[in-house]
Amino acid sequence: MPERAHTRETRQRKVVYDVLCRTRSHPTADWIYEQARQRMPKISLGTVYRNLNVLRDEGMIREIHGVDRKTHFDADMQPHAHFVCTRCGAIRDVFPAPEVEWRSLKDLVGCEVTHQEIQFRGVCPACRRRAR
Numbered sequence: 839m840p841e842r843a844h845t846r847e848t849r850q851r852k853v854v855y856d857v858l859c860r861t862r863s864h865p866t867a868d869w870i871y872e873q874a875r876q877r878m879p880k881i882s883l884g885t886v887y888r889n890l891n892v893l894r895d896e897g898m899i900r901e902i903h904g905v906d907r908k909t910h911f912d913a914d915m916q917p918h919a920h921f922v923c924t925r926c927g928a929i930r931d932v933f934p935a936p937e938v939e940w941r942s943l944k945d946l947v948g949c950e951v952t953h954q955e956i957q958f959r960g961v962c963p964a965c966r967r968r969a970r
């Protein structure tokens with residue numbers, strides 16, 4: 839890759855990562871794109887997607903599947919679970935991450951588990967208040 843293109847690529851990835859680091863809202867690629875565009879007007883949605891994939895493959899960020907069937911992103915790599923509201927789609931962090939003692943699960947005998955993810959679903963406090 840020519841030097842110039844490489845530098846641009848690195849700068850774009852930095853902006854995408856930085857946008858994600860500054861929020862706890864577990865945004866979608868579209869939201870990240872809107873934010874990134876304010877700092878780098880020529881960035882494209884495709885570039886944002888590509889960089890999110892690279893960052894995920896490098897273990898810098900993680901994906902969460904929302905109730906809106908969209909992929910959401912999280913730059914917080916500390917072990918934690920998520921609560922997803924089925925009414926408003928909000929995604930909250932849950933600390934500490936509850937762990938299933940997978941060694942005692944007979945269906946996992948012989949498997950090597952590298953990570954586990956727990957997602958809670960239900961109605962968040964704001965939606966519960968609204969329903970009253």
Ligand SMILES: [Zn+2]
Pocket residue numbers: 923924925926927928961962963964965
């Ligand atoms: Zn809600």
Ligand SMILES: [Zn+2]
Pocket residue numbers: 864912914918919920930931
């Ligand atoms: Zn999170």
